[in-house]
Amino acid sequence: MTPTRLRGTLPGWLRALDEGTFGEAWGELEPHEAAWMIEGAAFARWSLVEAAKEAELLRIAVDPEQRGRGLARTLLRACEAELAATGIRDLHLEVRVSNAAARSLYAGAGWRESGLRKNYYRDGEDAVLYAKRLG
Numbered sequence: 001m002t003p004t005r006l007r008g009t010l011p012g013w014l015r016a017l018d019e020g021t022f023g024e025a026w027g028e029l030e031p032h033e034a035a036w037m038i039e040g041a042a043f044a045r046w047s048l049v050e051a052a053k054e055a056e057l058l059r060i061a062v063d064p065e066q067r068g069r070g071l072a073r074t075l076l077r078a079c080e081a082e083l084a085a086t087g088i089r090d091l092h093l094e095v096r097v098s099n100a101a102a103r104s105l106y107a108g109a110g111w112r113e114s115g116l117r118k119n120y121y122r123d124g125e126d127a128v129l130y131a132k133r134l135g
């Protein structure tokens with residue numbers, strides 16, 4: 001399955017996956033955002049600060065029935081390549097300390113831990129920060 005850049009309004013399956021995964025759907029893409037998807041299975045949503053050549057991974061999710069097949073790794077790799085092609089150089093994200101699957105995904109994709117935000121989430125859990133320099 002090939003990742004493609006999302007254009008226009010969010011498809012229904014993506015909104016349902018977003019809501020089912022994170023408890024609430026984020027809403028339509030803002031002008032400073034970009035998203036890539038594997039149709040019907042996965043999406044990754046980014047916030048871009050093009051002047052600073054930076055992008056932040058806001059959310060990545062794979063349909064629970066399609067996890068463990070390499071879709072997130074494929075999607076992340078495609079996002080990184082396309083962001084690099086638009087001139088983005090530095091990537092950032094934050095993730096729950098307890099999210100072992102996501103942390104392993106990022107570490108395996110060459111991201112490095114860059115900090116910790118104590119009590120970051122509403123339930124008091126800490127966030128680990130990750131960063132990656134492209135190119």
Ligand SMILES: CC(C)(COP(=O)(O)OP(=O)(O)OC[C@H]1O[C@@H](n2cnc3c(N)ncnc32)[C@H](O)[C@@H]1OP(=O)(O)O)[C@@H](O)C(=O)NCCC(=O)NCCS
Nearest residue numbers: 059060061062067068069070071072073101102104105108
């Ligand atoms: C995290 C998530 C995106 C991974 O998607 P996926 O398609 O199953 O991941 P992949 O199959 O591409 O796996 C890539 C790597 O991720 C890690 N990984 C994935 N699932 C894992 C699990 N259950 N436990 C530990 N590591 C895991 C592994 O390092 C894996 O590499 P490996 O297969 O060589 O061991 C998926 O579990 C998900 O949607 N989780 C809920 C949303 C979320 O937490 N998003 C991140 C915060 S925004």
